[in-house]
Structure formats: structure tokens, C-alpha cells
Amino acid sequence: MERGASPRSVTPGRQRWDVELVRGRPRAAETLAAALGRVPGITDVQANPVTGGVLVRHDARMPATDIGRMVRTAVALVAAGTARAARPGPPRTPAASPPPRTGRGRSARPVLAVGGGIGCAVAVGVALAKGSAPSRQLAAVGAVVAATALVLRRDWRRAVDTSRDAVGPGAGRHPLVEIVGPHRRRLYRAAALSIACQAAEMALGTFLGWTGLVLIKGEAAPLARLGLTAAGAQLCGLAGLVAAACAAVAGLSYASNLQWRRLGQDIEHDWRSRTYRHVQHLAPRHLEGERTSRVAGTLTNDVGQLGAFFAGPANDVLQLATSLLILVPAFLLLAPQIAWIAFLPIPVIAWLSLRHQDKSAAGYARTGERRARLGSQVINSLEAGATVKSFCTEDFEAARIDDLSEAAQASSRHSDRDTTRHAETVRACTTASMAGTLLVGGRAVLGGTLRFEVFSPLIGLPQMLLMRMSRLGGIADQYQRTLACYDRVRRLRALPVETDAGDGTLDLPDVRGEIVLDRVTFAYPGRPAALEDLSLTIPAGRVTALVGATGSGKTSIAKLLMRFQDADSGRVLLDGRDIRDLRRRSLRHAIGFVAQDPFLFDGTIADNIRYGRFDASDEAVVRAAAMAEAHTFVAALPDGYDTLIGERGASLSGGQRQRIALARTILRDSPVVILDEATSAVDNETEAAIQRALRSFAADRTMIVIAHRLSTVRQADRIYVMDKGGIVAEQGTHDELLARHGHYASLWQIQAGALAV
Numbered sequence: 243m244e245r246g247a248s249p250r251s252v253t254p255g256r257q258r259w260d261v262e263l264v265r266g267r268p269r270a271a272e273t274l275a276a277a278l279g280r281v282p283g284i285t286d287v288q289a290n291p292v293t294g295g296v297l298v299r300h301d302a303r304m305p306a307t308d309i310g311r312m313v314r315t316a317v318a319l320v321a322a323g324t325a326r327a328a329r330p331g332p333p334r335t336p337a338a339s340p341p342p343r344t345g346r347g348r349s350a351r352p353v354l355a356v357g358g359g360i361g362c363a364v365a366v367g368v369a370l371a372k373g374s375a376p377s378r379q380l381a382a383v384g385a386v387v388a389a390t391a392l393v394l395r396r397d398w399r400r401a402v403d404t405s406r407d408a409v410g411p412g413a414g415r416h417p418l419v420e421i422v423g424p425h426r427r428r429l430y431r432a433a434a435l436s437i438a439c440q441a442a443e444m445a446l447g448t449f450l451g452w453t454g455l456v457l458i459k460g461e462a463a464p465l466a467r468l469g470l471t472a473a474g475a476q477l478c479g480l481a482g483l484v485a486a487a488c489a490a491v492a493g494l495s496y497a498s499n500l501q502w503r504r505l506g507q508d509i510e511h512d513w514r515s516r517t518y519r520h521v522q523h524l525a526p527r528h529l530e531g532e533r534t535s536r537v538a539g540t541l542t543n544d545v546g547q548l549g550a551f552f553a554g555p556a557n558d559v560l561q562l563a564t565s566l567l568i569l570v571p572a573f574l575l576l577a578p579q580i581a582w583i584a585f586l587p588i589p590v591i592a593w594l595s596l597r598h599q600d601k602s603a604a605g606y607a608r609t610g611e612r613r614a615r616l617g618s619q620v621i622n623s624l625e626a627g628a629t630v631k632s633f634c635t636e637d638f639e640a641a642r643i644d645d646l647s648e649a650a651q652a653s654s655r656h657s658d659r660d661t662t663r664h665a666e667t668v669r670a671c672t673t674a675s676m677a678g679t680l681l682v683g684g685r686a687v688l689g690g691t692l693r694f695e696v697f698s699p700l701i702g703l704p705q706m707l708l709m710r711m712s713r714l715g716g717i718a719d720q721y722q723r724t725l726a727c728y729d730r731v732r733r734l735r736a737l738p739v740e741t742d743a744g745d746g747t748l749d750l751p752d753v754r755g756e757i758v759l760d761r762v763t764f765a766y767p768g769r770p771a772a773l774e775d776l777s778l779t780i781p782a783g784r785v786t787a788l789v790g791a792t793g794s795g796k797t798s799i800a801k802l803l804m805r806f807q808d809a810d811s812g813r814v815l816l817d818g819r820d821i822r823d824l825r826r827r828s829l830r831h832a833i834g835f836v837a838q839d840p841f842l843f844d845g846t847i848a849d850n851i852r853y854g855r856f857d858a859s860d861e862a863v864v865r866a867a868a869m870a871e872a873h874t875f876v877a878a879l880p881d882g883y884d885t886l887i888g889e890r891g892a893s894l895s896g897g898q899r900q901r902i903a904l905a906r907t908i909l910r911d912s913p914v915v916i917l918d919e920a921t922s923a924v925d926n927e928t929e930a931a932i933q934r935a936l937r938s939f940a941a942d943r944t945m946i947v948i949a950h951r952l953s954t955v956r957q958a959d960r961i962y963v964m965d966k967g968g969i970v971a972e973q974g975t976h977d978e979l980l981a982r983h984g985h986y987a988s989l990w991q992i993q994a995g996a997l998a999v
């Protein structure tokens with residue numbers, strides 16, 4: 243690895259890099275992306291601060307080594323800039339400085355914080371050295387509280403700042419506030435119940451302490467003050483109070499746990515639905531760069547973690563805070579001389595937890611990334627089961643998973659070591675504080691400055707608190723995981739959805755279906771042009787065929803018509819209207835499309851044919867199936883149209899799948915139909931039958947047939963023969979093209995077997 247940047251994959255026009263510098267640093271990621279984006283020939287740069295991955299798309303004609311050099315130079319420059327920014331020194335140039343914040347400048351904050359901290363420390367020092375006993379104790383506890391507040395405030399602000407640096411919805415608010423979103427009411431309800439439960443638990447602890455006092459000293463003073471003077475009466479009274487407190491704790495704990503869990507589930511459901519809806523509306527080009535399993539991982543695991551944090555650790559934090567709010571005043575009031583030692587570990591633990599969080603952030607991001615890669619490979623290998631078996635590469639695949647699993651395990655091992663060390667340090671702090679409270683409190687009791695009856699009930703309470711605090715390590719861990727997951731969710735939601743510049747609609751019965759490509763040039767990011775200055779006309783109500791060399795841009799034309807992609811220059815017109823002036827939904831309703839590799843859903847055959855026209859009658863389904871030559875084989879199945887076909891239609895043959903997909907498009911009855919190699923997997927005889935059936939279907943609509951098998955397009959009204967680089971080499975009817983003795987004619991001869999004779 244060179245200066246923290248190493249190439250992960252290099253393909254023509256595209257390189258993926260792992261850049262340590264940007265991991266966990268959104269600003270550095272943005273700067274690097276902006277710097278590289280300005281390099282001529284680089285068309286697109288995406289730098290992911292969560293994973294440290296940098297995707298560079300560039301002109302495929304540029305040598306990969308040049309791009310590599312530029313990436314390394316840019317990383318070195320950004321690293322130098324980051325180091326300069328981190329050092330105190332001359333102010334940065336305005337271009338490199340972050341935008342000014344509102345109110346007091348950001349740079350003033352540390353100075354104020356340090357100034358304030360020094361001021362507080364001096365005040366505390368003076369009070370401790372010169373003050374009276376109560377003021378000394380107050381100052382000590384005040385220092386503990388102030389230190390805790392400073393540490394927590396720093397973390398809160400940092401999370402908000404990171405959020406502000408980020409892109410997408412919710413940027414600028416604390417992630418936890420953003421995660422709760424519209425469920426604040428339930429959060430408040432759950433919090434109120436938790437607080438009440440905590441108070442009941444404290445009361446129970448106090449009553450148990452008093453019971454001990456009655457047994458040891460014969461009476462508990464607070465009860466005597468209430469009129470219960472006899473030990474027996476006090477014990478009976480205490481039994482009642484303990485029973486009531488127990489019932490209250492049980493009831494409140496049940497209700498609050500239920501509320502927290504419901505909150506977790508609501509958050510999970512809400513984020514999953516919203517994010518999934520967003521993903522459904524993403525522009526296809528944005529999803530092409532993402533691995534499906536990675537997106538699925540975000541929608542399941544990451545979103546699950548958002549809910550899980552509120553179902554568990556958030557409740558723990560609140561209980562801890564409530565305990566503190568009750569105990570700090572109680573101690574200050576009743577036993578100020580031991581308050582500082584009882585609460586001393588709080589800022590220490592808070593600081594340790596946040597330092598752990600700093601250290602573990604990159605680790606979690608790395609582990610998440612490696613797990614995503616592992617998950618993706620597992621799914622890929624399973625889906626490629628037949629290929630793997632036919633190539634006898636089971637061992638190779640197993641070794642591949644082994645390696646990825648090992649890498650994921652190694653990075654979690656590292657994080658686990660840190661997490662365990664942190665948890666144990668926290669436990670050591672809490673135990674030390676417990677011992678310290680006992681010793682200092684015990685000395686105060688022996689010295690007569692603290693009454694035993696006060697010390698006795700109080701001693702159990704901080705223990706309860708400290709036990710809870712020992713969980714702070716785990717809570718910080720969960721918090722960190724949640725932030726990492728939230729970041730991934732937010733990045734997914736920041737990908738742009740399809741928007742409509744125009745708001746034109748189409749009245750389907752009025753669509754004639756004339757399509758014109760007017761000097762269209764189109765290139766996939768970082769690739770040479772797939773279509774170059776292409777002009778062609780597809781007449782309305784006719785069958786037009788696109789044939790020609792593989793990779794000559796036939797499918798790309800279909801994608802432009804459907805607006806899965808947009809032309810870089812030139813226009814695509816439908817009935818004389820630029821399709822960019824139309825609403826996408828309206829345009830897509832007007833076009834039926836059978837893709838080269840059609841997707842069938844896990845469900846019945848009827849469900850799949852009905853997909854997109856869910857209200858179609860059974861008769862209409864059967865008619866469409868008959869037209870696609872599917873009815874005979876479907877009717878022969880034991881369950882007919884109710885046959886379950888498995889994931890992606892796994893229990894059907896390739897040709898059967900194609901016919902179901904064709905029936906689905908026929909049922910949709912759109913005025914324009916594009917068949918992209920729609921019958922490539924069916925035998926010649928069946929295809930001829932489909933052609934005959936489609937003739938009546940095509941009578942009043944525009945059909946575009948993309949095919950390699952020329953017999954499929956023989957009857958077309960016009961045939962365009964495409965050549966590499968998306969240009970039209972020849973055009974005409976089948977007979978006209980044969981008469982030209984050009985490319986089409988030789989293709990026909992090859993396919994007809996004439997040359998073989």
C-alpha cells in the first residue's frame with residue numbers, strides 16, 4: 243500500500259481504490275473527489291468516507307497507469323492539506339477553509355472551551371484549597387459534572403458536524419434525532435415510563451436499605467419520623483412499601499420495555515420502507531455501480547441496527563441518566579463528603595468511551611465493508627451454482643469465501659479486542675469507585691462525620707448506578723455501530739432519484755408511436771460512445787428491426803427510449819415530442835419492453851403474467867399466454883397457471899421464461915413494444931408460431947424487434963443493420979438488404995447455412 247492508497251480493481255474506464263485517508267473523513271473524501279473530478283478525462287469520482295473506497299470513472303482511452311499516478315498525487319496533496327489544516331499555523335486559504343458557521347465562528351469554540359475549562363479548573367482549585375467543607379464538596383462534584391458535560395458536549399457536536407459534512411436528508415442534525423424522526427411521541431412515552439421505573443427502583447433500593455437499618459439498629463429514623471416507632475411496625479410498613487415498589491418496578495419495566503421495543507420496530511419499519519421506496523425510484527445508472535447485495539444489506543442489517551439501538555441501548559442510557567439525576571442531588575444532600583468519589587468514574591468512563599468510539603469508527607467501517615463483500619460473494623457463488631459445478635470450481639469458490647471470511651474475521655478480531663479491552667477498563671473503573679466509596683464513606687462513618695443510617699441505604703444505590711455504568715462500554719459500541727449503519731443508509735438515500743424536467747403526459751389511445759432518434763450521441767460513464775451521432779426513424783404502426791454486431795448499441799437504443807439512460811447530445815422524439823419533456827411514468831406506460839434477460843418473480847405463472855396489470859381477468863391472462871405460445875406448456879403443468887416458478891423462474895426452461903415475459907408485455911397492451919432478443923431461447927418452430935401470433939398483435943402498434951437471429955426479423959417493415967460504435971450500416975426490408983449483397987446479406991447467408999455448403 244502506497245501512502246494509504248491501493249488499487250482494488252482496474253478495468254478499462256474504471257478504477258476502484260482503497261484510500262485510507264478518506265476513511266472516516268467526509269471532508270477529505272469530498273476534497274479528493276473534487277480534486278480528481280477536475281482532471282481532464284476523469285468523468286466521475288465517488289469517494290466513500292465510510293469504506294474508504296474511491297471509484298474513478300475516466301475516458302477509457304486514458305492509460306490506467308496515468309490515472310493511477312493522478313490518484314496517488316491527489317491523495318498525497320489532500321493528505322498534505324489535511325496535515326496542514328490539523329497543525330496550528332497560518333490560516334488556510336479561503337478556498338480550502340470550511341464554510342463559516344452561523345453565530346460564533348467554529349475556530350473560536352475550542353479557544354472558548356479551553357478558556358472556560360481553565361476558568362472552571364481555577365475556580366474549583368480555589369474552592370478545594372480555601373473553601374469550607376461544603377463548598378469543597380460542592381466544587382468537587384461540580385467539577386465531575388462539568389467534566390462529564392464537556393466530554394458529552396464535544397461528542398454531540400462532533401456527531402452534528404459530521405452530519406453537516408455529509409450529504410443527503412437530515413444533514414446537519416444529530417443522527418439520533420434524525421433516526422427517531424416522526425416517532426418522537428413514542429420516544430417521550432418510553433422515556434417517561436423508563437424514568438418512572440428507575441425512580442421506583444431507587445425507592446425499592448432505599449426501602450431495602452431501611453430494612454437493613456431496622457435489623458441492625460432496631461429502627462429506621464425516616465420511618466420513626468412518620469410515626470412508626472416500633473421495630474415490628476417498621477418492618478411491616480417496609481414489607482408493604484417493598485411489595486408496592488416491586489409491583490411498580492415490574493409494571494413500569496414491562497410497559498417501558500414494550501414501548502422501547504415498539505419504538506425500535508417502528509423506526510426500523512419506517513426507515514426500511516422509506517429507503518426501499520427511495521431505492522425503487524433511483525435512476526438506473528446510479529444503481530448500476532452498486533452491488534445488489536450491498537444495497538440489500540443496507541436495507542436489512544443497517545436499518546435493523548437503527549431500530550435495535552432504540553430498542554436496547556437507548557433505554558440503558560436513559561436509565562443511567564435518570565439514576566444520575568436522582569442520585570447526585572441525593573448524595574449532595576445526604577452524604578456530600580462521598581459524592582465526588584462515587585461519581586468520579588463518570589467523566590472518566592465517558593471520556594474513555596468516546597475515545598474508544600474515535601478509535602473504533604474506522605474499524606467498524608472496515609468490518610462493515612468486508613462483511614458486505616463477503617455477503618455479496620456468497621450470494622454470487624450460490625446463484626452461479628450450475629456454472630460452478632460445470633467448471634468443477636467448488637474448491638475455488640470455497641477458498642474465495644474462506645479468504646473473504648478470514649479478512650472480515652481479522653478486522654472484527656481487531657475491533658473485538660479494542661471493544662473488550664474498553665469494556666474491561668470501564669468495569670475496573672466502576673469497581674475501583676465502588677471500593678473507594680466504601681472506604682471513604684466507611685472512614686467518614688468511623689470518624690463521626692457521616693451517620694451510619696444515612697450511609698447504609700445510600701451505599702447500595704451508587705452500586706446500582708455503577709453496575710449500569712459498566713454497560714457504558716457496550717452502549718458506546720452500539721452507538722458507534724449505529725452511526726456507521728446510519729451513514730450507509732444516508733448515503734443510499736442521498737443517491738438521486740429520477741426526476742422529470744418536463745411534465746408532459748401521453749394519452750395512450752392517441753399515441754401513434756413514431757420514434758425518431760435525431761443525431762443522438764450516448765456513452766456510458768467512462769466508456770467510449772455506444773451511439774455516435776445516430777439518426778434513425780421508426781415509423782408508427784410498423785415493425786422495425788435492429789440487427790447487427792454484438793455491442794453495436796441496439797439495447798442502448800431501447801434504454802434511451804425507456805429513459806433508463808439519457809442521450810448526451812441529440813434528441814429522442816416520440817410522435818414529434820422530445821421524450822425529456824414527458825413524465826417518465828407516462829412514457830414508460832406507453833412502451834412495453836421485454837428485456838434480453840427478463841426477470842420473473844417468485845410466485846405463480848399467473849402472477850407473473852399479470853405483473854403490471856394486476857386487475858387483468860383470467861381470460862385476458864390466458865389470451866396473452868396463447869399469443870406468446872405459452873398456453874400449451876402452462877396448461878400441461880399439474881397446477882397450470884397456479885404453478886409456483888421459484889426465484890427468477892428457476893423451475894422453467896429459458897424458452898418458457900421468455901414466453902411468460904412476452905405474455906406479460908402482450909397483456910400490458912402498450913402502443914409501442916420493444917422486444918430485445920425476446921425469443922432468442924425458443925426453438926425455430928415455436929418462434930415461427932409466436933411470429934404468426936404477434937402479427938395480429940402488432941397490427942396497430944409500433945414494434946421494435948432487436949434480434950441476432952435474422953429469421954426473427956425477416957418480416958419486419960424496416961430493418962436497421964447496426965455496426966460497432968452505434969452507427970447504421972444498412973437499412974431496408976429483408977429483400978432490399980439481400981439485394982444489396984452487403985453485411986446483412988452475408989449474415990443471412992451464414993445463418994441460412996449457405997456458406998457452409
Ligand SMILES: Nc1ncnc2c1ncn2[C@@H]1O[C@H](COP(=O)(O)OP(=O)(O)OP(=O)(O)O)[C@@H](O)[C@H]1O
Binds near residue numbers: 530767790793795
Ligand atoms: N451498463 C453499462 N455500462 C457500461 N457500458 C455498457 C453498459 N451496457 C452496455 N455497455 C456497453 O455499450 C456498448 C453497447 O452495448 P449494447 O448492450 O447496447 O449492445 P447490443 O448491440 O445490444 O449488444 P448485444 O447484441 O450483445 O446485446 C457495448 O460496448 C457495451 O459494452
